[in-house]
Amino acid sequence: xxxxxxxxxxxxxxxxxxxSQDWVLEFSGSGSKQVDPLMGWTGGGSTRGQVxxxxxxxxxxxxxxxxxxxxxxxEEGQKRAPNVRPRGYGGNFAxxxxxxxxx
Numbered sequence: 768x769x770x771x772x773x774x775x776x777x778x779x780x781x782x783x784x785x786x787s788q789d790w791v792l793e794f795s796g797s798g799s800k801q802v803d804p805l806m807g808w809t810g811g812g813s814t815r816g817q818v819x820x821x822x823x824x825x826x827x828x829x830x831x832x833x834x835x836x837x838x839x840x841x842e843e844g845q846k847r848a849p850n851v852r853p854r855g856y857g858g859n860f861a862x863x864x865x866x867x868x869x870x
Contacts, residue, residue, distance in 0.1 A: 768815055770794045772828045773842040789821045790828045792839070 770792055777787045794815040802809055822828040825841065832839040858864070 768794050768813065768837075770832060770837050770839045771842055772825065772832065772839055774844050776844070789823060790825050792820045792822065792828045792832060792837075794818055 772790060772792050774790055775787050777784050800809045800811045820828075820831070822831065829839070829841070831837075
């Protein structure tokens with residue numbers, strides 16, 4: 768079963784970058800899911816799809832996968848610059864403001 772090593776994106780529900788700094792090793796789903804006729808739950812034969820391991824660095828994740836014989840792919844993702852505003856709220860009322868204030 769193939770695994771992927773990646774850095775998760777920041778949550779769209781928050782403005783912070785928490786839980787997006789670590790590297791994650793996650794197994795891709797394989798096989799089809801079956802629906803239990805009595806309860807209606809969805810399940811499969813493998814529990815590896817539920818495994819998600821976090822590492823501080825990409826090299827640690829790669830070393831772990833190689834040590835345990837897990838085939839993997841590495842997804843770098845895009846680096847996003849944080850949104851830094853040069854001024855705060857008080858800059859709206861500054862005397863050296865470049866643009867005119869309109870409502």
